[in-house]
Amino acid sequence: MTLERKIVLVGLMGTGKSTVAERLAGRDAAVADTDAMIEESMGRSVRQIFSQDGEERFRDAESEALAAALASHAAVVAAAGGVVVRAANRDLLVKAREEGRAIVIWLRAEVGTLAARVSGGEHRPLLDGDAVESLRALEAEREMLYREVCDAVVDTDEMSVDEVVAAVIQIAEGDRS
Numbered sequence: 001m002t003l004e005r006k007i008v009l010v011g012l013m014g015t016g017k018s019t020v021a022e023r024l025a026g027r028d029a030a031v032a033d034t035d036a037m038i039e040e041s042m043g044r045s046v047r048q049i050f051s052q053d054g055e056e057r058f059r060d061a062e063s064e065a066l067a068a069a070l071a072s073h074a075a076v077v078a079a080a081g082g083v084v085v086r087a088a089n090r091d092l093l094v095k096a097r098e099e100g101r102a103i104v105i106w107l108r109a110e111v112g113t114l115a116a117r118v119s120g121g122e123h124r125p126l127l128d129g130d131a132v133e134s135l136r137a138l139e140a141e142r143e144m145l146y147r148e149v150c151d152a153v154v155d156t157d158e159m160s161v162d163e164v165v166a167a168v169i170q171i172a173e174g175d176r177s
Ligand code: S3P
Pocket: 011, 012, 013, 014, 017, 018, 035, 046, 079, 080, 081, 082, 123, 124, 125, 126
């Protein structure tokens, strides 16, 4: 896949950002996945960083990972669910859009759909306990923030991964023409 702009996927946990990003990039293009970047740079899992250092330290690493991902040569960025929480991160995303370096796509789904998809998610300590309740709270807190940073929304509830990939490509190609 060759596109002039990076595709940046945002959205809550369980919307399929990482899977869709890998599929979009295929064999030829690189993916920058902020969770994977953090785990690599800190040498620990997301869960370990949360429990040993606390969420704020994780969010610091996340801001660094997002900036590095946007500055990288990766064609696709899978931005973890929480990147929109900090205003500085939202500014980075909006700036990348305004400068024509990125198109930001919000993968959205109902909480019930997300809860079914995320069961057993090892790198998601925020969903320990009642995942539905936690997702509902995160959705309420973040919906406006995803909307603020995105160019387009894909409602993934009724879609297969293939269909989501096709929808994202259509948006990205439409954006180019
Ligand atoms: C989080 C999302 C997770 C991971 C961490 C916190 C969030 O990433 O970064 O558990 O705050 O939404 P995914 O969105 O890739 O699951």
